[in-house]
Amino acid sequence: MMRRFLNALQQRTPLGLKQLKHDPIRLLTAIAGITFADILIFMQLGFADALYKSNTQYPRALQADLVMISSEAKNFGQLSTFARRRLYQSLDVPGVQSADAIYLGSTQWRNPQTGQETSMLIVGQNPEQPALDLPVVNAQLDLLRLPDTVLFDQASRGDYETVIAQVRAGVPVFTEIGLRTVAVGGLFEVGASFSDDGALITSDQNFLRLFGRRDAGAVSLGLMQLDEAADSTQVLEALRDRLPGDVQVLTHAEYIDFELNDIQSESPIGFVFGLGSAMGFIVGVVIVYQVLSTDVNSHLGEYATFRAMGYRNAYLLGIVFEEAVILSVLGFVPGLIIALGAYQLTAAATALPLAMPVSRAISVLLLTFVMCGGSGAIATRRLQAADPADIF
Amino acid sequence: MSQNFSIVVHQLDHFFGTGKLRKQALFNINLEIAAGEIVIMTGPSGSGKTTLLTLIGGLRSAQSGSLRVVGHEICGATENDLVQARRHNGYIFQAHNLHGSLTALENVQMGLEVHRRWAKADRHRQAAAMLEQVGLAERMHYYPGDLSGGQKQRVAIARALVSRPKIVLADEPTAALDKKSGRDVVDIMHNLAKQQGCTILLVTHDNRILDLADRIVYMEDGRLSKQPEPSALP
Numbered sequence: 001m002m003r004r005f006l007n008a009l010q011q012r013t014p015l016g017l018k019q020l021k022h023d024p025i026r027l028l029t030a031i032a033g034i035t036f037a038d039i040l041i042f043m044q045l046g047f048a049d050a051l052y053k054s055n056t057q058y059p060r061a062l063q064a065d066l067v068m069i070s071s072e073a074k075n076f077g078q079l080s081t082f083a084r085r086r087l088y089q090s091l092d093v094p095g096v097q098s099a100d101a102i103y104l105g106s107t108q109w110r111n112p113q114t115g116q117e118t119s120m121l122i123v124g125q126n127p128e129q130p131a132l133d134l135p136v137v138n139a140q141l142d143l144l145r146l147p148d149t150v151l152f153d154q155a156s157r158g159d160y161e162t163v164i165a166q167v168r169a170g171v172p173v174f175t176e177i178g179l180r181t182v183a184v185g186g187l188f189e190v191g192a193s194f195s196d197d198g199a200l201i202t203s204d205q206n207f208l209r210l211f212g213r214r215d216a217g218a219v220s221l222g223l224m225q226l227d228e229a230a231d232s233t234q235v236l237e238a239l240r241d242r243l244p245g246d247v248q249v250l251t252h253a254e255y256i257d258f259e260l261n262d263i264q265s266e267s268p269i270g271f272v273f274g275l276g277s278a279m280g281f282i283v284g285v286v287i288v289y290q291v292l293s294t295d296v297n298s299h300l301g302e303y304a305t306f307r308a309m310g311y312r313n314a315y316l317l318g319i320v321f322e323e324a325v326i327l328s329v330l331g332f333v334p335g336l337i338i339a340l341g342a343y344q345l346t347a348a349a350t351a352l353p354l355a356m357p358v359s360r361a362i363s364v365l366l367l368t369f370v371m372c373g374g375s376g377a378i379a380t381r382r383l384q385a386a387d388p389a390d391i392f
Numbered sequence: 393m394s395q396n397f398s399i400v401v402h403q404l405d406h407f408f409g410t411g412k413l414r415k416q417a418l419f420n421i422n423l424e425i426a427a428g429e430i431v432i433m434t435g436p437s438g439s440g441k442t443t444l445l446t447l448i449g450g451l452r453s454a455q456s457g458s459l460r461v462v463g464h465e466i467c468g469a470t471e472n473d474l475v476q477a478r479r480h481n482g483y484i485f486q487a488h489n490l491h492g493s494l495t496a497l498e499n500v501q502m503g504l505e506v507h508r509r510w511a512k513a514d515r516h517r518q519a520a521a522m523l524e525q526v527g528l529a530e531r532m533h534y535y536p537g538d539l540s541g542g543q544k545q546r547v548a549i550a551r552a553l554v555s556r557p558k559i560v561l562a563d564e565p566t567a568a569l570d571k572k573s574g575r576d577v578v579d580i581m582h583n584l585a586k587q588q589g590c591t592i593l594l595v596t597h598d599n600r601i602l603d604l605a606d607r608i609v610y611m612e613d614g615r616l617s618k619q620p621e622p623s624a625l626p
């Protein structure tokens with residue numbers, strides 16, 4: 001079937017290709033239009049994805065098989081709290097190996113370099129047990145046992161060069177959080193989010209000291225590890241049976257989806273960048289339509305002659321779609337290459353995690369086919385004007 | 393009866409437009425052309441020559457009367473039948489109508505590709521042989537834009553004849569050419585058609601080429617007269 005099709009293609013005179021090659025200016029216009037549209041779409045999708053990613057970096061970094069949150073949790077910034085008792089209860093369920101509490105809070109800290117106050121996320125974790133999948137942090141857990149000592153996210157928004165240099169050199173930097181003086185004992189790197197300019201990691205004990213009003217019994221997140229042999233869906237079900245409705249237990253992947261859903265519904269990111277991509281798509285459709293319909297128009301006489309010779313309408317449609325497919329590929333390839341370069345430049349300039357997953361390249365390629373095919377389909381309406389009775 | 397006739401037109405009428413604008417262009421046309429015969433049709437402008445040619449060629453659908461072309465009735469035929477019927481014919485137009493993005497050779501082989509019978513290499517070989525016969529062996533890989541009017545018309549003849557059609561329909565093939573190349577072109581067409589034994593129906597205003605005809609028919613105001621008055625010829 002496929003071979004017969006390929007054979008038929010090989011036997012056919014590639015008229016679409018020849019027509020495109022015969023008018024290089026028109027060909028270049030079309031390629032430039034498609035390339036531009038594809039770059040626009042790539043950039044929009046890349047930004048949207050980078051923003052989603054950068055705002056779920058901590059949820060993604062959690063090192064846990066299952067995550068427990070309050071049933072009132074909205075998102076990582078507004079997780080609410082639940083009773084630590086629930087974590088102890090979960091240990092009764094067979095298969096649960098450990099359940100650790102994480103305390104989260106946002107507070108103002110004074111940038112030791114500029115003296116300005118900015119909002120920081122503070123993570124309070126058990127220093128005996130790695131909570132985040134960040135090897136740099138986990139190597140410095142013993143530092144967290146020191147009172148009023150924090151690790152500082154060196155990718156935080158703001159000017160911190162001297163702080164970073166000093167800490168690297170092994171000299172602790174002191175600053176204020178509320179009324180307490182804390183020492184920046186070490187560094188790690190994650191990146192800023194919408195809600196906070198940066199983050200600090202400290203021990204649960206230190207956290208409770210910094211947030212004097214927080215009760216040790218009210219935790220933000222529970223991280224559970226399962227026994228190697230345990231079946232996570234079974235354990236999950238048992239936990240949901242065992243625990244009252246004021247908490248919910250999710251797998252790590254489900255929890256990340258929970259965060260993504262919240263961003264998608266609460267912020268205009270999806271809408272804004274969706275709109276941007278749609279604009280790129282429309283620009284592409286308009287340019288390709290212009291090129292293809294001009295091309296059909298300028299060949300109407302030839303097409304009418306072909307019909308007079310006994311070619312079917314389908315043959316003429318084939319020419320237009322052949323052109324559409326060729327244009328898609330020729331426009332997509334430079335679009336992809338330029339977008340890859342633009343991703344790198346933007347990532348370097350904004351610290352946003354821009355990357356090109358294969359799936360995105362494939363979906364934009366498909367979108368390009370739809371874009372060109374759609375324009376081609378509109379352009380073929382002009383073919384009806386190719387009436388063989390009109391050429392004599 | 394149609395065995396030895398290529399084209400049999402019987403009581404054919406044709407109307408353009410509908411309602412108040414309906415206008416009759418052909419009146420009771422009767423015409424029989426034998427296989428291998430060369431018929432020239434002349435007549436004043438607007439008399440209906442092109443209309444008759446497009447009906448015989450299946451480029452327009454015939455409405456009333458009977459129209460048998462190489463044994464097939466095409467009056468009232470479906471679009472699909474008309475497409476099939478067109479493949480039996482070779483057309484030569486006033487304008488050459490070559491495809492500007494294809495070389496002479498590629499243009500000629502388009503006359504074969506429509507039949508889906510030959511492989512690409514074979515089509516190109518036949519097309520090259522045909523171009524040689526019209527004296528364009530040297531110019532096979534030229535684009536139409538780089539050929540003279542007479543050369544283009546010769547390519548068009550090669551394209552029309554390469555598939556050895558039973559019928560060649562030509563509408564003022566010399567109108568766009570000067571005297572010398574016009575004559576060359578019809579001579580080539582005539583010789584090739586004679587070799588292949590094909591029937592020719594040729595519309596022309598050019599009385600310098602009337603000598604090619606086995607028979608001349610005359611169209612006036614949508615009516616055909618078989619024996620034109622010599623004085624009425626242009």
Ligand SMILES: Nc1ncnc2c1ncn2[C@@H]1O[C@H](COP(=O)(O)OP(=O)(O)OP(=O)(O)O)[C@@H](O)[C@H]1O
Binds near residue numbers: 409436437438441
């Ligand atoms: N598509 C059409 N719609 C309406 N009327 C038409 C159409 N084509 C031709 N006619 C009319 O039919 C008549 C015959 O036209 P036709 O083109 O057959 O003449 P002709 O003999 O070929 O003339 P010429 O020598 O100028 O080419 C003319 O009156 C013309 O106006």
Ligand SMILES: [Mg+2]
Binds near residue numbers: 392441442443563
């Ligand atoms: Mg005419």
